Amino acid sequence: MAKYFANIYDTVNTLWKGMRITWRHMINIKRDNVTLQYPEERWPQPERNIGFEHADYNVIRSRLHVDIDDCIGCLKCERACPVDCIKIDTIKAPNRGEDIPEIKHTGTTSNDTRKALVVSRFTIDLSECCYCNLCVYPCPEECIFMVGGPNNAKHNIDYEFSEFDRNDLIYQFAKSITKEQKESLQPPKPKVEA
């Protein structure tokens, strides 16, 4: 009989204990909340420590970036790409090495190479990119690179590059150029007479 009442006392006691725990969690929700409302809130960017010095490590396979002012449109990266995710269109510049202010084209690269071509399109489809880094090596001007790591000075590492629309993963690096501007750069095609 004593055990019967001891059991009842035990039950009431432990029930109360459990309810106090959930109550505490409920009123401290502001402090203890673990849910992150993702698109509106994001975690802070974590400190990267991969076990090497950032600057010494060869490459961090993060995301490709192009310094379009240095690009001479040689198409070496496009040919190197094993999945063909880089697409480049070029137009012959009217005068080699001269700036064209209307389309913000700079005539010379930071290595003092005089550009012969205007890059009218430079897209990298990062949904296709396999982060192999093969496009980086052939670049004569070192203008295409993976962000972060040794290139951190040139471009910070991206926290993430997720988009709402898949089409937004196609990054356009060339400066915007209208159709009319494009046509004005191209010399009129000579009419072929039959």
Place this chain on the structure above:
Amino acid sequence: MTVDMLMDWFATLGDFPVLAFILAVVISGIPLFLVMALNAMVAVYVERKVSAFMMDRIGPMGQGPGLHAGKWGLLQTVADAIKLLVKEDTVPESSDKILFKMAPFIIFIGAFLGLAAVPFSQTLQVVDFNVGVFYIIAVGSIGVIGIVMAGWASNNKWSLYGAMRSAAQIISYEIPAGLSIIVPIMMAGTLNLQELIHYQSGTVWGILPNWIIFNNPFSFIAFFIFFISAIAETNRTPFDIPEAESELVAGWMTEYSGFRWAIFFLSEYANMLIVSGLAVAGFLGGWRSPIPGLFDSGAWGLFWFMGKIASLIFVMMWVRWTFPRLRVDQLMHVCWKVFIPIAMINIFGVGIWKLIFG
């Protein structure tokens, strides 16, 4: 607003007894249905939020007009309701189709009839029975028929198990619930819910309001037995072995979908409202204010009654998101070996108390 009042009023307008009766029932039935639907809407939202907060989550957010424009997920239940209404209504090929279709409505009728006798305030009560307590307990048992019907008609082992468990559980727990509600009935000497509430006016022990729960130690224990049995009767979580997700998929609701399932859901939440209403009327002073004599009249009655019901429903949610499910044998142990003996002692004790202290 009782049906009788309406019928008396119709009688002064002309002599059409049958039409007057139908009109009175419809006029008082529609607000009841609205109360039921509104209760389910609010309770589902609160339940989601309470459960989330207790688990350190934040629950539904957004869902406003436009993808992320809403505030605190206030329209979540509306979205749920629309989803349930447009869902496909499936009836299993090998089920007993008539019983399958009838079961939700029988459960709904049980909940709806019970709601009719709940005294929302001094005047807001659809039917003021002189056997109100007995009526609510009796009508509450109709739901079991619907549950067993649903389980049997589904022709599904999980449904049948769930229905059998439900029948065993609800019928068992009606006994301690009934024995505990006898305590206020003995003290007030009436089965009428309004008179029961009228009995609980004034103060007791100096400062406490004269609610039956505070009147003597036996009624204090009786309240808890009644409340726990009420949770068991509404099939809520520490006692949800009839629908035990981890064992029986969804118990007797397994084969239901869409609107029929929504009716089960509605009835479940309405049952919560009814048992809380009975507990409030029987033990917690009904529509009386917690400070005797202050804000104790008119529309305040509705406020106090709904407030007390809301806090009891909140406690039900609190219990649900705290405790794990009981085993079947533990469930029966609690009912037959603990609650019923204590409830019997309570009745005896209250009898002695009444003899000695009046």
